[in-house]
Amino acid sequence: MRKICTVMLLEYVEAALRHARYEIPPDDGSYYGEIPECNGVYTNAKSLKECREELREVFDEWVLFWVHKKFSLPVIDGISLVMREAHNKEDRCCVYTITA
Numbered sequence: 001m002r003k004i005c006t007v008m009l010l011e012y013v014e015a016a017l018r019h020a021r022y023e024i025p026p027d028d029g030s031y032y033g034e035i036p037e038c039n040g041v042y043t044n045a046k047s048l049k050e051c052r053e054e055l056r057e058v059f060d061e062w063v064l065f066w067v068h069k070k071f072s073l074p075v076i077d078g079i080s081l082v083m084r085e086a087h088n089k090e091d092r093c094c095v096y097t098i099t100a
Helices: 004-020 049-069
Strands: 022-025 031-034 040-047 080-084 092-100
Touching: 022 049, 022 080, 031 049, 040 049, 040 092
Parallel strands: none
Antiparallel strands: 022 031, 031 040, 080 092
């Protein structure tokens, strides 16, 4: 069951990263990246590659924080991650649903 949950979480992450937007602000020449659907997920870096890597790290931390605080994660590309309490070791804390 854990492996399935991990794969589903990766699908959610990949969907979010497909929504990433990048730009070069005119004032300093750095790269700016954000995921608009995820409030607070943004970063600046010296190169586009670094910006993409940092944005992934910021998004991962953002998801963990939201899960810890029991906030609802946004639906992205029809993928919804719904958290629930685990009742035993075999039970997992995420339920993956696709909403049409």
